[in-house]
Amino acid sequence: MTDPRIAGAGVTQFGKHPERTGRDLFADAGLEALDQSGVDPDDVDALYYGNFMGELAEHQGHQGPLMAEAIGVDAPATRLEAACASAGAAVREAVKTLRNGEADVVVVGGAERMTNIGTAAATDALAIAADDLFEVRAGMTFPGAYALMARAYFEAYGGSHEDLAHVAVKNHEHALVNEHAQIQKEITVEDAMEAPTIAAPLGLYDSCPITDGAAAAVLTTDEYAEEHGLDAPVAISGTGQGGDNLALQDRPHLARTPAADKAAEEAYADAGIDADDVDVAEVHDCFTIAEVLAIESLGLFEPGEGIHAATEGTTSRHGEMPVNLSGGLKAKGHPVGATGVAQLATIAWVLDGTHPRADAVPDGTVGVAHNAGGTVASTTVHVLEVQE
Amino acid sequence: MTETPLNGEFDEWLDSIEDGEGYYVECDEGHGWLPPRRVCPDCGSRELHDEPLPDSGEIVTHTTITVATPQFEDDAPYVTAIADFGPVSITGLVRGVDPEDVSMEDVVGIEVGERETTGERAVVFRPR
Ligand SMILES: [Zn+2]
Numbered sequence: 001m002t003d004p005r006i007a008g009a010g011v012t013q014f015g016k017h018p019e020r021t022g023r024d025l026f027a028d029a030g031l032e033a034l035d036q037s038g039v040d041p042d043d044v045d046a047l048y049y050g051n052f053m054g055e056l057a058e059h060q061g062h063q064g065p066l067m068a069e070a071i072g073v074d075a076p077a078t079r080l081e082a083a084c085a086s087a088g089a090a091v092r093e094a095v096k097t098l099r100n101g102e103a104d105v106v107v108v109g110g111a112e113r114m115t116n117i118g119t120a121a122a123t124d125a126l127a128i129a130a131d132d133l134f135e136v137r138a139g140m141t142f143p144g145a146y147a148l149m150a151r152a153y154f155e156a157y158g159g160s161h162e163d164l165a166h167v168a169v170k171n172h173e174h175a176l177v178n179e180h181a182q183i184q185k186e187i188t189v190e191d192a193m194e195a196p197t198i199a200a201p202l203g204l205y206d207s208c209p210i211t212d213g214a215a216a217a218v219l220t221t222d223e224y225a226e227e228h229g230l231d232a233p234v235a236i237s238g239t240g241q242g243g244d245n246l247a248l249q250d251r252p253h254l255a256r257t258p259a260a261d262k263a264a265e266e267a268y269a270d271a272g273i274d275a276d277d278v279d280v281a282e283v284h285d286c287f288t289i290a291e292v293l294a295i296e297s298l299g300l301f302e303p304g305e306g307i308h309a310a311t312e313g314t315t316s317r318h319g320e321m322p323v324n325l326s327g328g329l330k331a332k333g334h335p336v337g338a339t340g341v342a343q344l345a346t347i348a349w350v351l352d353g354t355h356p357r358a359d360a361v362p363d364g365t366v367g368v369a370h371n372a373g374g375t376v377a378s379t380t381v382h383v384l385e386v387q388e
Numbered sequence: 389m390t391e392t393p394l395n396g397e398f399d400e401w402l403d404s405i406e407d408g409e410g411y412y413v414e415c416d417e418g419h420g421w422l423p424p425r426r427v428c429p430d431c432g433s434r435e436l437h438d439e440p441l442p443d444s445g446e447i448v449t450h451t452t453i454t455v456a457t458p459q460f461e462d463d464a465p466y467v468t469a470i471a472d473f474g475p476v477s478i479t480g481l482v483r484g485v486d487p488e489d490v491s492m493e494d495v496v497g498i499e500v501g502e503r504e505t506t507g508e509r510a511v512v513f514r515p516r
Contacts, residue, residue, distance in 0.1 A: 124457040133398045134422060138479040138511050139453060139460050139468040139503075147451035148470060155449070155492055200452040200487075245429065249470050249477040250421070254449055 002222035003235035003387065004098040007105075008037025009345035014213035014333030015182040018116040022051070022058055023070040025214040026111040029338070030071035033107065037218035038230055044218075045103035047077035048093045050086030050110030051337035054079075056125040057113050071216070073107060083129035084286060086110055087215065087340030088241075088371030088380030094219050095239045095382075104224040108344075109216030112335035122210045126336070129374035131247035143207055145248060145375045146287035147199035152254035153289060154201075159307030161201050164288035165192035166310035168205045168330055171285060174317060175327025177356040180342075182209050182333030206288040211333035215342035234348045238271025238383030240264060246377045257376040260297030264381045267368070268299075271383035275299030279364035280350055281321070282343040284372040284379075285328040291315075294370045295323055298381070317360035325350055325357035340371035340380060347384045397424035402509050406500045410441035412476045420475025444516050445471030445478065447494045452487040462505040471496050471513055480511035 010032025012025055026049075034041055047068045054060045064077035082089040087110035094108040114122045126142040135145070153159065169189055175181040192205035225232045242262030245251050251258075268274055281298060285291035296306040300321055301314075309315040315323035326332045326346040329339060347367035349355035358364075365386040372379045401423050404410050412420045415433035427434050450469035453460070460466065467482035467490050482490050483501060494515060501512035 119455075120458050120461075123455065124459070127457055133395060135479050136457075136459075137508070139456070139463065139466055139481050140479060141453055141455070141457055141460075143455065144451050144453045144468055147453075148449045148468070151451065151492070152449040196454070197452070198455040200454075202451075247479070249479045250429075254470070 003237045004095050004219045005222055005225040005230070005232035006234045006236065006344070006348045007039055007218045007220050007225060007230045007232040008033045008035070009217040009348055010036060011180045011215045011342050011345050012213045014180055014211050014335060016115045017212040020113070020212060022054060022060065022063065022111045022113045023066055025113065025212060026067045026109060026216065027070040029111070029214040030067070030107060030109055030216040033109070033216040033218050034071065039105055039218050039220065039228070041072050043105045044073045044075045044107050045105055046075050046097060047073060047107045048090035049077060049079050050090040050340060051079055052081060052083055052086050052112060053114070053125040053336065057117050067111070071107065082378040083373030084284065084334070084336050085340060085371045085373030085378045085380055086337045088369070088382070089378070091340055091344055091382055092239050092241055092380050095236050098219060098221050105218065105220045107216060107218055109214065109341050110337035110339070111214035112337040113212050114210050114335065115212050119210060134247050134249060141199060143199040143202055143287065146289055147202045148248060149254055149293070149375065150201055150289040153292065153307070156255040157304035157307060162189065162193060163307045163311045164206055165189045167285065167288040167291050168192045170310045170316050171324050171328040171330040174325050174357060175331035178327050178332060181327045181331055182211050183331045202287060202289070208286050208329040208334040211335045213333060213335035213338050215338040215345055217341055217344055233386050233388055234351050234384050235387045236382055237385045238267040238273070240266030240270060240381045242266070242379050244377045246374065248375055256303065257293045257297045257372070257379065259376050260294060260370060260372060260379040260381065263379040264298045267381040267383050271385065273366060273383060277366050278368050280325065280347065280361045280367045281323050281370065282326060282346050283323055283328070283370040284339070285324060285330050286334055288330065290372065291323065291328065293376065294372065298368060298370055317357055322360045325355065325360055340369070343369040343371060344382060344384070351384060351386050402500050405498055410498060411438045412441050413437065414439045414475060418475065422476060422478065439475070441498070442473045444495050444497050445473035445513070447490065447492055447496060448472045448477065449492070450482060450490050460503060460505055463503055469513060478511060480513045482513045484514040
């Protein structure tokens with residue numbers, strides 16, 4: 001068994017494109033990925049596509065075949081939904097399909113149209129990732145859920161809102177050179193601390209924006225890449241997925257994300273690496289506290305230590321363990337169903353040296369992508385490695 | 389106008405709290421859950437029995453939500469908290485106290501209230 005290769009990837013400009021349809025967004029990313037890969041679209045055996053709220057935002061279900069058509073691919077197409085980890089789940093299906101020999105070429109991607117329905121309706125739509133009976137009916141919003149986790153984290157381990165502000169400042173700085181990013185604006189710790197509160201203790205700058213966008217990647221078997229002379233130096237060497245109780249109230253610990261622990265453990269074992277081997281990570285920072293929880297679950301920091309990482313500069317592009325060189329969800333934006341594949345594209349570009357922040361890890365060979373759904377009741381982790 | 393269909397055991401559970409006879413379900417291993425449950429997600433036991441919900445819980449985390457969904461627009465700002473009732477933890481709206489005065493480990497009782505925005509029933513905690 002050999003590791004699937006990333007032959008090409010495409011990401012739209014993330015931002016406010018309320019007039020652009022989901023199919024148009026996905027075509028933008030998908031065609032770029034196909035063009036960059038050099039793969040003949042007729043060779044594509046399957047499309048796995050992530051999307052979370054298409055029914056609510058566009059009154060559009062059954063998006064798989066629609067998106068295959070949009071990129072000129074005639075192949076079985078399936079949509080996956082795992083809240084914000086929908087695209088990560090799509091990547092995992094693609095990897096499994098390629099590994100078990102059922103396909104030579106798979107397109108993986110995702111798209112989300114969100115700003116067309118406005119902030120209130122988008123907030124409402126995002127909340128359906130939580131438990132409707134026991135959480136949403138008790139007023140829980142998506143930011144509210146992470147605020148509950150943030151307060152529980154501070155109680156268990158210490159740290160403060162100011163530490164979270166450093167996460168936001170770092171990710172905004174990383175995004176300054178990312179032309180795909182929704183927000184390219186430097187902010188200060190003071191800006192983040194003084195921003196309006198949305199769900200105490202979290203403020204506006206602790207939260208990712210609401211975003212329209214799409215991402216896609218063309219994955220092939222090692223054999224296909226070799227036979228067709230593709231330039232595809234980065235392989236997906238490990239995949240993992242973990243789950244947890246959907247409702248926060250049913251979990252024994254609110255300051256930990258065991259679904260991500262399990263996903264990381266599985267992905268590292270699959271790739272034959274451990275956390276010490278990781279050179280760079282893209283993690284799911286839908287809220288600043290989520291980055292802290294993610295880097296602890298990935299084993300990059302001990303429980304209770306992740307909160308200090310951004311404050312101490314360890315996770316900045318100048319630090320020992322750069323995290324979210326893209327700007328993360330925080331600054332790059334979070335078109336929910338596309339995020340997992342946008343992370344994959346970022347790591348591939350950092351490792352092959354074409355990302356504008358690749359100079360943060362000039363000798364990097366191992367990267368991880370952590371994609372979390374809801375309050376981390378679903379998580380996928382993928383390990384990417386340079387395999388010349 | 390048609391009546392909104394009820395959510396089975398969830399609404400029965402709210403009724404029980406309204407009647408002052410709140411309960412939870414428990415397996416023989418002592419894992420507690422809120423209904424409807426047919427199996428214990430922890431140990432797989434299908435032998436679940438009703439147990440009386442303890443009279444009060446302790447707040448283990450809370451947030452004051454200022455940006456609400458349309459269903460809670462008129463309620464905002466409001467406090468959502470998770471309270472530990474021992475065998476089960478429950479999520480609810482904290483009322484009867486200024487949001488700024490809600491603290492970790494506050495002891496609360498449970499009742500059923502209404503959302504200000506929609507009039508729908510909601511779990512409400514009040515300081516004890
Ligand atoms: Zn049990």
